[in-house]
Every structure is written in C-alpha cells, then in structure tokens.
C-alpha cells in the first residue's frame with residue numbers, strides 16, 4: 001500500500017493529509033492557519049511543523065497550492081497576492097523538510113482532477129472544465145481525460161480572461177477580467193457602490209434571494225458573464241461537461257441562472273452544467289490521485 005502526504009496551501013489555511021493511494025481515502029488530516037506574514041522563513045517553519053509528524057508514514061508528497069506552480073516555484077499572475085512568497089521554491093522546500101519526492105500543481109487544477117474522477121464514475125466526460133467562483137475565479141481543464149497543467153503551470157487560469165474591455169483594472173495587468181466583474185469580491189464591490197454602504201458578496205447574494213431587484217441584477221450579470229465564458233471555452237475546446245464550484249457557484253440557484261443564459265445559445269455552446277460534488281478536500285484528494293498516477297503508486 002502506498003501512502004501520499006497531500007498538502008493544500010490556500011490563502012487562509014494549509015491542510016495536510018495522509019491519503020491511501022489504493023482507495024484515495026484520507027487516513028489522517030491536520031490543518032493550520034496560513035501565516036499572515038509573507039516572509040519565506042516563517043512560511044517554511046509553519047510547513048515544517050505541519051508536515052514533519054506525517055512525513056515518516058508517506059512515500060511521496062503531492063501539493064495543491066494557490067498561485068501558479070511553475071516548475072516547482074510558486075508565482076502569481078498578481079504578484080501582490082503572494083508578497084514575499086512570490087518565487088518561493090515550494091517543491092524544493094517541502095522536499096528538504098520531508099526528504100520525500102515532492103510534486104505540486106495549482107489548487108484549482110487539483111480540484112478539477114478530483115471532480116473529473118468523481119464525475120467519471122457515472123459519466124463519460126472526455127473534456128471537462130472546472131470553474132470555481134468564490135472570492136476570485138479559478139479553474140482547471142481536463143482534455144482527452146488528462147489534467148492540463150501547462151508548460152508554465154498556467155493552464156486553467158480562466159479568471160483572467162477578459163469579458164469587458166472597458167471594465168475595471170485587474171491586478172494581473174489587464175482590464176475587465178471576469179474575476180473583476182463576476183467573482184464574489186466583484187459582487188460585493190458592485191453592491192457597495194449601488195447601495196452606498198460597504199457590503200460583501202454574501203450580503204448582496206442574500207438581498208437577491210430576499211427579492212431585491214437591484215441585487216438580483218448584479219447576481220444575474222455575474223451568471224451571464226460566466227455563461228459567456230463557458231460558451232467561449234466550449235466552442236474552443238469542445239467541452240462536454242462544466243463543473244461549477246465555489247461559494248458563489250454553489251449558492252442557491254446560481255447554476256440555474258448560468259443554465260438559463262446558456263439555453264439562449266445554439267446547442268453547440270451548451271455543455272452539461274454540473275454542481276461540484278467534492279467539497280473542501282478536493283484539492284488534497286485531486287493532487288494525491290493525480291501524482292499517484294504519475295508515479296504509478298496506485
């Protein structure tokens with residue numbers, strides 16, 4: 001039996017779990033808050049305290065991390081997001097801590113792979129897109145049944161495709177990225193401007209659910225933008241399934257709104273829209289399963 005030490009590095013928490021590669025089930029799981037200091041040494045110390053107790057039981061390490069993992073080095077489209085951790089040598093550092101072979105991919109890519117294998121136990125999808133609509137918008141692509149990570153680790157970063165060329169400036173350097181127009185953060189900003197008081201995306205969504213027509217317009221324009229993105233990618237990549245996740249994506253009726261906008265388009269632009277099933281451990285389990293396959297640990 002082969003055991004993977006899976007690690008999920010996010011903006012608020014770092015989770016680590018021992019995963020049985022034969023069953024892809026979690027044996028033991030621990031979690032810490034992500035250090036708010038962006039000093040590499042502090043981050044590295046936190047990783048050491050989390051991973052050291054688990055490493056002796058594992059055969060290899062599989063990491064799912066926020067940001068772009070370019071040949072093992074953590075980078076970001078918006079360098080401000082990572083501060084001192086931009087260009088952090090993530091794979092080398094974890095390899096040094098654990099003394100185990102270590103691999104890493106982006107967290108949305110890992111979640112996409114887990115959604116794909118979960119989906120395919122009762123579905124025959126070949127080309128699948130996973131979209132997570134939350135504080136930001138991220139994604140992962142599976143084409144010809146293979147997870148796409150890309151030459152530079154960028155594949156699937158659909159949050160930075162432009163939907164409004166005159167839209168707000170994005171931290172990545174472009175104008176009108178879908179993340180700036182349709183994410184939970186964008187919904188909160190649009191609501192704050194409209195209602196002339198600070199509100200977050202969740203509050204605007206709640207107002208929409210209570211029947212506020214202005215809030216409903218904001219939610220609908222988000223779903224319409226996501227539907228356009230799905231249609232563009234479907235006709236580019238011949239997607240047969242799109243899995244929607246994230247706190248906004250899985251909020252009441254949001255997937256139905258996306259479906260409504262897609263229904264207005266010709267059939268070729270309409271893949272199956274499926275709500276994500278896998279929950280909070282999709283990153284851990286997706287990374288473990290993907291790299292177990294690469295290493296023939298299954």
Ligand SMILES: [Zn+2]
Nearest residue numbers: 160170172177
């Ligand atoms: Zn952008």
